[in-house]
Amino acid sequence: MPRVAGTGIRTAWRVTDDGDFFCPECGGDRCYQRLAGRRRLTVLGVPLLPLGAAGPVVACVLCGTHHPVAALDHPTTTGLALLLRDAYRTVALALLAPGDPAARAAAEDSLREAGFPQTPGDVLVGAPSEAEVREALEPLAPHLAVPGRESLLLHGARIALADGPYTEAERVTLTLVGMSLGLAAADRERLLAAA
């Protein structure tokens, strides 16, 4: 874009929305402004032809970088931490046999190891439905590297194994967990055997 004494294509932006996002440019949770623009050819400071709409884009309030709106699809670091915590809890609940103290202790240990210590208010009760397991894992899977997805499955496997070998029901649930995380059948089998 030429920048010669008021000559060039100028874009007038207006803010249409704002919020928090993860800025891939400056690398952190930031405020953003969603912008819609109108482009005009300007010569010597005089606006001439309208050149149509620009954007929408998402501008980082801190570094000013403009990103495609798709940047909002990536969760913030804070949002990702909440999704992860929810995923670990959901997997634990899905594998907890009711009234099994060994599995409960294994679940609490595994949550603590994953960085989510249980506080007195976090009561591990209520078995999630198949749909709830999918809802907790599928949106998270694209944002996790393979080791992160594998450790979620291992977390479930450890809880399942706390009361002896895998039961048929536990295998079904672990398959659901692995598939919701996008892990291939061979990898799922390898991980369940390794646990």
Ligand SMILES: [Zn+2]
């Ligand atoms: Zn930024």
